[in-house]
Amino acid sequence: MANPKRLVAGKPAVNRAASLYAAGQTHHANGRLREAASLYGEVLALQPRHPGALNLLGVLSSQIGQHAEGARLIRLAVTILPREASFHINLGLVLRELGQLEEAASSLRRALMLRPDVADVHLNLGVILAELGQAEAAIDSYRRALALQPGNPETLNNLGNLLREQGNWDEAETCLRGALALQPGAASTYNNLAVTLAEQGRLDEAVTAYRLALALQPDLPEAHYNFGMALLRQGNLAAGWAEYEWRWGTRLMMAGRRPFSQPQWGGEPGAGRTLLIHAEQGFGDTLQFCRYAELAAARGWRVVLEVQAPLVRLLRGLSGVAAVIAHGEALPAFDAHCPMMSLPRALGTVTETIPGAAPYLHPDPAAVAHWQSRLPVRAGKRVGLVWAGSARAHAPALAALDKRRSVPLSRLAPLFGVPGIEWLSLQKDGDPEGFPLLNLMGEMADFADTAALIANLDLVISVDTAVAHLAAAMGKPVWLLNRFDSCWRWPQGRHDSAWYKSMRIFPQPRAGDWESVVTDIVAALRQFSEPSPDAAR
Numbered sequence: 001m002a003n004p005k006r007l008v009a010g011k012p013a014v015n016r017a018a019s020l021y022a023a024g025q026t027h028h029a030n031g032r033l034r035e036a037a038s039l040y041g042e043v044l045a046l047q048p049r050h051p052g053a054l055n056l057l058g059v060l061s062s063q064i065g066q067h068a069e070g071a072r073l074i075r076l077a078v079t080i081l082p083r084e085a086s087f088h089i090n091l092g093l094v095l096r097e098l099g100q101l102e103e104a105a106s107s108l109r110r111a112l113m114l115r116p117d118v119a120d121v122h123l124n125l126g127v128i129l130a131e132l133g134q135a136e137a138a139i140d141s142y143r144r145a146l147a148l149q150p151g152n153p154e155t156l157n158n159l160g161n162l163l164r165e166q167g168n169w170d171e172a173e174t175c176l177r178g179a180l181a182l183q184p185g186a187a188s189t190y191n192n193l194a195v196t197l198a199e200q201g202r203l204d205e206a207v208t209a210y211r212l213a214l215a216l217q218p219d220l221p222e223a224h225y226n227f228g229m230a231l232l233r234q235g236n237l238a239a240g241w242a243e244y245e246w247r248w249g250t251r252l253m254m255a256g257r258r259p260f261s262q263p264q265w266g267g268e269p270g271a272g273r274t275l276l277i278h279a280e281q282g283f284g285d286t287l288q289f290c291r292y293a294e295l296a297a298a299r300g301w302r303v304v305l306e307v308q309a310p311l312v313r314l315l316r317g318l319s320g321v322a323a324v325i326a327h328g329e330a331l332p333a334f335d336a337h338c339p340m341m342s343l344p345r346a347l348g349t350v351t352e353t354i355p356g357a358a359p360y361l362h363p364d365p366a367a368v369a370h371w372q373s374r375l376p377v378r379a380g381k382r383v384g385l386v387w388a389g390s391a392r393a394h395a396p397a398l399a400a401l402d403k404r405r406s407v408p409l410s411r412l413a414p415l416f417g418v419p420g421i422e423w424l425s426l427q428k429d430g431d432p433e434g435f436p437l438l439n440l441m442g443e444m445a446d447f448a449d450t451a452a453l454i455a456n457l458d459l460v461i462s463v464d465t466a467v468a469h470l471a472a473a474m475g476k477p478v479w480l481l482n483r484f485d486s487c488w489r490w491p492q493g494r495h496d497s498a499w500y501k502s503m504r505i506f507p508q509p510r511a512g513d514w515e516s517v518v519t520d521i522v523a524a525l526r527q528f529s530e531p532s533p534d535a536a537r
Helices: 011-029 033-046 051-063 067-080 085-097 101-114 119-131 135-148 153-165 169-182 187-199 203-216 221-234 237-249 283-289 292-298 309-315 340-346 365-373 396-405 409-417 447-454 466-473 514-529
Strands: 274-278 302-307 321-326 336-339 381-386 421-425 459-463 478-482 503-507
Touching: 011 033, 011 051, 033 051, 051 067, 051 085, 067 085, 085 101, 085 119, 101 119, 119 135, 119 153, 135 153, 153 169, 153 187, 153 396, 169 187, 187 203, 187 221, 203 221, 221 237, 237 340, 274 292, 274 340, 283 309, 283 340, 283 466, 292 302, 292 321, 292 340, 302 309, 309 321, 309 447, 336 340, 365 447, 381 466, 381 514, 409 421, 409 514, 447 466, 459 466, 466 478, 478 514, 503 514
Parallel strands: 274 302, 274 336, 302 321, 381 421, 381 459, 459 478, 478 503
Antiparallel strands: none
C-alpha cells in the first residue's frame, strides 16, 4: 500500500493567505484590532503553521490583555522559525507582561544573539534586568543601546534613573538632562531629575524640577508624591502632606490602597463613632505615626488600630486605643477609616504642632524584668546596636536604598574600642559573630519583646530602621546613623528631631562617608561612657 501523501496547500491558497496576512497587518498597524484578528484567523485556517500570523496574533492577544494566549501563539511561531529575531523580541515583551522576567530576559538575549545591532532590544532587556534587581547588567544593556542609538531620550532617562538608584548622581544628572534636551516635554524625566537633585540635598532645585514636571503633566502621581517628600524635608508640612496623598496612585503603592466604602477621615469629631486607623507601610512608619491615635480619640472617636502582627502586643498599651488587631484579621464595624500616614494631614500637623510627647510606647513591666534577668551583671553603660535595614529584595529601588542606609558591621569596629560599654545586638536578621555583641534577638517573639529588652539599655545606636523609632518612642536616647540622601523625617543639616526629643542625628557629610559618622560617634561615646561625678562619690 502506498504511503499516504501530505496535503500541501495549493498556490491559490498560499496567495490568498498572503493577501489576508498583508491586509491584517494594515489593520493592525492602524489600531483596528478586531479586523486584524479576524484576518489572522483566516490566514491560520488556510495555513495553520503560518509563523507571521501566529506571531502577530500573539502580539495582538497581548495587546488586549490576553498575555498567556499571546505567549502561547508566539512560542508556536518560534518553533517554526527559531532564527527570527523579532519573534524572540515579541515573546520576551509578552513574558514581561506575565511577570516571567527571567524567561523574558532569556528571550531577548536570544534575539540579540541573532540581531545584536537592535538598540530597542538592548533597551528592553535593560528594563527587565532592572526589574530583576540586576542593576549592573541593566546599566550595561542601556549603555549598549546608547552606543547604537545615542539620541534616544527613553534610554537616557532609564539609564539616568538607574544610576541615581545606585548613588551615581553626577552621571545620572548628565543622562537626565541629556534626555530633557532631546525631549523637553517629558514630565517623568523631570520627576527623575528632581529626585536626583533632592537626593543630593539640592532641594530648591528639586522643587523647581517637580513644578516643571507637574506643569507638563498635572496628574503624574510619582511627581506629586516625590514633591510632597521634598516639601516635608524643607519643613513645609502642610503642603507636603497634601502632595503625599498622591502616593496611592504610584506604581509602588497603588496595590496597597484599601477599597473601603466608608469615608476617609479628615479630622472631624467622632461623637462616639468608630474610626479604623490602618498601617500602610513599614514597621517604622507604624511606630512613628501610631502616636496620632490618642489625638483622634480626643476628638471623640473610638479608635481601632489595624497593624502588622509583630506590633499588636506592643501597641495594645497605646493611649487612646480601644482595640488593636493584626492585618489580615476580620475587621470590626467602623464608620470612617484613615491610612496611618494620612493622620498628620487630617489633624493639620505643622512643625510646631508635631505631637512629640514621649514616651508614648510602654513595654510590659514583667517582660522588662524578664529580659533584665537574661542580661549579665552590669559592668558599664548598656548600648544596643542596629547596623542594617531590611533588604526589601522584592523592590530593587528600595533594596538599593537599603544598601545606602546600612553599614557593614566591620566599619563600626572602632565603636567597640570605647571602654565602659556593654554592647547588645538589636539587629533582627544579622550575625554579629566575631564582634563583642551579646545577641538575644533570636529569642524576640515580636516588638513587645524588643521594647522590653530596650528598656534595660542606656542608649540605642541605629541606622534608619524601625528599632530607632521604637526606642525613641519609648523615650530612650537614640543616636541615628543617617545616610547622606536622608529620609524626609530627618531634615538636612539637623542633628535633632522634631519627631523624637531623645534622638540625636549623626548625618553623613558626604555620600557613603560612614567613617566621619563613626569618628563622631566614637567621640560622643567616650563622653557618654564616662562615670558621672555623682557615681564617683
